[in-house]
Amino acid sequence: MAVFTPVSLDDLSGWITQFSLGKALAVKGISSGIENSNFFITTESGEYVLTLFEKLSFEQLPFYLELMRHLAQRNVLVPAPIPNRSGSIINALNGKPASIVTKLEGAYQPKPEPVHCAEVGAMLAKMHLAAQDFGIRQPNLRGLPWWRETAPVVLPYLDAGTQQMLRAEMQFQEDFAASEIYPQLPNGPVHADLFRDNAMFVGTRLTGFFDFYFAGCDTWLFDLAVTVNDWCIDLATGALDVARVQAMLDAYHAVRPFGAAEQQAWSAMLRAAALRFWLSRLYDFYLPRAAEMLTPHDPTHFERILRLRVNGAVPPLPGPN
Template identity: 35%
Template sequence: MAVYTTLAAHELAALIGEYDVGTLISAKGIAEGVSNSNWLIETTGSDGAGARFILTMYEQRMDVAELPFFLDLLDHLAAKGSPVPRTIHDRAGASFRLVGGKAVALIEFLPGISVDRPTSAQAHAVGAALAGLHRHAADFSGHRANSLSLPQWRELFDGCGADGLASIDPALPALVAGELAFLEAAWPHHLPRSVIHADLFPDNVLLLNNAVSGLIDFYFACRDITAYDLAVTHSAWCFEKDGAFRAEVSAELLSGYGPLTPAETAALPVLARGAAVRFMATRAYDWLNTPADALVTRKDPMDFARRLAFYQQHGEQVFAV
C-alpha cells in the first residue's frame, strides 16, 4: 500500500457519498507498500454507528479490465469463509468507480494487527489460512495469468540495466544473470495450479493474538502453481530482518499448510528461489524508478538477494520430507 495520487477533501467526500456508508469523517493516507494509493476511511456509517474502510486507487501494474477478477475473488472467498475483506459496492451496484481516469474501490476494513516478527504459532495459523484460501478458491471461475512470472522477472531486471543493478550492489548483475538462467532451465511448469495470493507478506495478514483475522491486498492474485504461493509466503515469513533463517517459523508454516504432493515438495527449493528472485526484481525496479515525491517506502532488493543465497545453499534441507 502507498499514496501516489492526492485527492482533495471535497473529492474524497463526493466519492464516499456514492456509497451507502454514511458521511466521510476522515481519510488518512497509508504509506506502506509500492503499488497502489490507499487511504484509511472513517465514516458515520449507514446506521450512524461509525464505520471504517480501505479506499484503494489503482496505479502501477494494473489493468482496469482485470479489476473484476480481484474484486469478485474477494467476495467469493469472503462468502466461503476465508478471512478476506468484502468489496463495498456503490449505490448503482458497481464494485469500482473511475476518478480522474483511475479506478478506485472501497473495501471492508478488518480488525487485526500486522506483525513485524511472527511467532511460530502465528506462522502455523497463516499456513492453515493459505491452505484454506486455496481450497475456497477451487470453484472460483475467474482467470488471470500471473503478470509477474518468470519472463517478467527478466523484463524487470532488463529495465533496471546492468548499471542500475550495480548501483544497488556491485554483485547484483552477475547474481541476477546466473539465477535467471538456472530458473529458466529448472522451473517446474507442470505442477498443480490454482488461484493464489502471490504476495502474502506479514503486512498483508492481520492477526488477533495467534488467529488470522484478515488476508488482504490481493492485487497480485492470479492462477499459477499452487505450491509457488507457499514458497512466496515462506520467503516472506521465515527470515529475520538481518537475513537469519527462522527454522521454527518455517516448520510451523509448512505444518499449518498441510501435506503437498511428492512433486510439489520436491519442487519447493526451486520455487523458493524463484520467489526470492521475483521480489528482487520488483524491488530493484521500484528502487530505481519510484518518484522522489511519492509517499511510499522503498524496499531494499538485497533483502531477497540474501534469502536467495540461503535457498541456494539450504533449500533442499529446509523443504525435505
C-alpha cells in the same frame, strides 16, 4: 500503499453518496507500500479502506476484486469489496479506478512466532482450495515473462559479480519452468504477495489477508514460498527460522496435503520467490516513480535471501499422506 493520487475529504464526500455507507467523516493516507494509493476512511457506518489503482485498469481489476468477493463468500478471511447502490465494486475517483473494502480487525504482526505462522499456513491452504472454482483466470503478472523483461533493465545497475548471479538464477528458473516437474504442480489463483504486513492479527488470532493486487494464477507452491520467505526468516540475515517454517508447512499440509512433485520442487520454488522480489525491488529502487509518500524497499534484502536459498539447505515439505 503510497499516495500517488491525493483524496481530500471534499473529494470523498460527494463520491461516497453512491454507497449506502452514510456521510464521509474522515480520510487518511496510508504511507507504506509502492503500488496503489490507499486510505483509511471513516463514514457514518464505520471504517473502511479506499484504494485508488495507479497501474491496474478498469479491465484488469475484476480479477482481483471479484476474487476477494469470491473468497469472502467462502469464509476465507479477506476484506470484502463494498458495492455501490448499482452493484458496482469498481468506480472512478479523481480519474482513477477505485474500490472500497471492509477494514480488517487488529494489526499486522512484525515479529511472528510459530503460532502466527501456523495460522497463516492453514488459511493460505484454505484460500487456495476455495479459489479453485473462481471463474476468472489471469496469469501472475510478476511471473517468468516479467522476470525476462525486467532482468535486462536492472542488470546495468549491478556490479559484475551480481550480474553473473542474476543471469545464472534466471537460467536456473528457465530450466526449472521447462522441467517435467513444473507442470505437475497444483495451481490456481494465488495471493503472490503475502508478506507479514499483508495480514492482520488480534493477539495470535488471524483476522485476515489483504492487498490482493499482485494476485494471479500460479502454482500454489510459489505462493507458499513467497510467504515462507518473509514470515519464517530472520529479517537481518534472511536465514530461515526452522521452527516457524515447520509450523507454517505443517499447518498448510494439514489442510491441503503436499504432493510428490511439490516436494521435489520446493527448494527451486523458494529461489523463484526470492528472485521475483529481488527483481521488483531492484526495479523500484533504480527506476522509482514519484509519490507523495514513497519509501523504496532495499533490494539487497532479497539478494541475501536468494543467495541463502541457492547455497543453503531448506526444511523439506511434509510428506504426502
